[in-house]
Amino acid sequence: MPELEPTPKFTTDQAIARLRQAAHAKAANFYAMYSSVLGGIVTDPALMVLPLDDHMVHRGHGVFDTAILANGMLYQLDPHLDRLLASAKMARISPPFPREQLRQIVIDAAAAGRRREASVRYWLSAGPGGFGLAPGECVGSSFYVIVFNAELYPDSYYTQGLKVVTSSVPIKPPFFARVKSTNYLPNVLVVLEAKDRGADNGIFIDERGMVAEGSNMNVAFVTRDGVLRHPRFDSILSGLTVQRVLQLARRLVEQGDLRDIRIADVPVEEARAAAEMMLTGSSIKIAPVVEWDGRPVGDGKPGPIAKKLLDLWREDVRQATDQLIPVPYPED
Ligand SMILES: Cc1ncc(COP(=O)(O)O)c(C=O)c1O
Structure with missing residues (x-):
């Protein structure tokens, strides 16, 4: 058996540099991300990441929805937010902010993406806190938004x-x-x-x-x-x-x-x-x-x-x- 390469261990600075290198070519289609963990919006795809301990990642305890951005306008955002909140209720996730704030964050992320045609997807999650099953360990629910260019279906x-x-x-x-x-x-x-x-x-x-x-x-x-x-x-x-x-x-x-x-x-x-x-x-x-x-x-x-x-x-x-x-x- 050939000798295996040792698995690299990185310092924080090295890891951030690696995140930049790891951003693949398709990440050019990701225009802006809001994360309640960060508490704001980023436009560098290398930073559009989620904590592994978020229950949405390791237990699927999250809900989502998507609205489209057409001609600089968000189409049917309110019914999409209503459905997101209805899903969150069924999944027993309490949103981290009131509806009006979630709505404003989606609009602000869309603006930060600077595109007039895009998709905007957002998730409510039980949030980070550990790797167990019961969400009692979560430090608080989380909200994420991504503004991206969805691949079109063929004509x-x-x-x-x-x-x-x-x-x-x-x-x-x-x-x-x-x-x-x-x-x-x-x-x-x-x-x-x-x-x-x-x-x-x-x-x-x-x-x-x-x-x-x-x-x-x-x-x-x-x-x-x-x-x-x-x-x-x-x-x-x-x-x-x-x-x-x-x-x-x-x-x-x-x-x-x-x-x-x-x-x-x-x-x-x-x-x-x-x-x-x-x-x-x-x-x-x-x-x-x-x-x-x-x-x-x-x-x-x-x-x-x-x-x-x-x-x-x-x-x-x-x-x-x-x-x-x-x-x-x-x-x-
Ligand atoms: C399972 C399923 N059914 C139907 C739909 C269509 O819903 P909408 O028209 O709101 O995109 C979706 C898309 O979100 C879906 O995931």
């Missing part, structure tokens, strides 16, 4: 549509599906399985044979007689994109493009007979699905309703003043 998702497969990964029980916690192992596995099978994403089906959701996106259908269908929200994450899309879709009902909108269990057989299938979420927006388990959805082409909903949503992100919060960027 082909929107022009040609996606392929999905039914996931064999067990679905989260309803309580855990409704909390947006940092336990995303099933969600990661569903995507990996889909990629292994030559698809783009996977669909969770519950034990009753009802359609649930995708990896980090909701799934909706248009029936052959023009009804927009979405599963009930009691056993899945209540996606804010789809909630908004369901409101915007009322316009399509008024215009006669849709006959109705119905939120109720979606049995797999009904879903397979749909004219359209689409995925929705903050990251994917609204994207048509053209193939499910190797079989075409509808006529196997991106459907018109998914396209109309994407257009309405894009307009909303730019123009819905009641959903937009301006970011106070520094002058220079």
